[in-house]
Amino acid sequence: xxxxxxxxxxxxxxxxxxxxxxxxxxxxxxxxxxxxxxxxxxxxxxxxxxxxxxxxxxxxxxxxxxxxxxxxxxxxxxxxxxxxxxxxxxxxxxxxxxxxxxxxxxxxxxxxxxxxxxxxxxxxxxxxxxxxxxxxxxxxxxxxxxxxxxxxxxxxxxxxxxxxxxxxx
Numbered sequence: 618x619x620x621x622x623x624x625x626x627x628x629x630x631x632x633x634x635x636x637x638x639x640x641x642x643x644x645x646x647x648x649x650x651x652x653x654x655x656x657x658x659x660x661x662x663x664x665x666x667x668x669x670x671x672x673x674x675x676x677x678x679x680x681x682x683x684x685x686x687x688x689x690x691x692x693x694x695x696x697x698x699x700x701x702x703x704x705x706x707x708x709x710x711x712x713x714x715x716x717x718x719x720x721x722x723x724x725x726x727x728x729x730x731x732x733x734x735x736x737x738x739x740x741x742x743x744x745x746x747x748x749x750x751x752x753x754x755x756x757x758x759x760x761x762x763x764x765x766x767x768x769x770x771x772x773x774x775x776x777x778x779x780x781x782x783x784x785x786x
Contacts, residue, residue, distance in 0.1 A: 618720075619678040620713050626662040627697045628706045629655050629675075634697070635690045647686045654678070681717040684710050 624632070632655045640648030658675050665671045679687075687710045695703030 619680050620716055621676040622679055622709050622713055623674040624655075624658060624677050624706075624709075625674045625702070626659070627700055627702045628709075629658045629662065629677075631691065631695050631697045631702045631706060632687065633659065635692070635695065636686060637690075640686055640690065642682055642686060642689075645682075647682050651679075651683045651686060679713060681714065684714045684717070688714065 633652065636648050636651055636655075638649045638652050639646065640651075654677050658677055661675055662672070688707065691703055691706055691710070693703045693707055694701065695706075
């Protein structure tokens with residue numbers, strides 16, 4: 618799922634300057650799609666220039682691969698219009714890459730915990746997170762309220778608990 622980075626006009630021009638349309642990673646050309654997004658931002662900045670709704674920054678959806686491309690292509694000392702924009706742009710990219718990694722780790726962590734839960738003794742495949750662990754209303758296998766799975770009758774007072782301790786006088 619893509620994430621969003623807020624880019625200023627200078628940061629957009631910086632990406633246009635540094636990323637080449639032929640940039641490829643893992644056999645797929647990433648630069649062309651990334652530059653098309655940036656070109657749209659630049660055109661939006663141009664169309665709104667001098668209007669009351671002139672934005673300071675605009676959002677751009679990026680994939681993890683595009684973020685890695687930006688990390689590879691943009692230098693931290695990059696200056697556009699006498700402003701150092703490279704460092705600020707890279708910090709935004711680093712935050713986005715960290716969010717992608719955290720999301721991936723959280724997803725794999727849940728899968729790992731589900732695998733551990735499935736390996737627990739007596740687990741019949743239910744999902745304890747949704748309140749359905751495969752047992753009956755008492756939470757015991759078989760659904761009864763006694764350990765052997767049978768139900769107590771109204772006159773049955775043996776609930777399997779130890780007898781009460783004697784009280785001192």
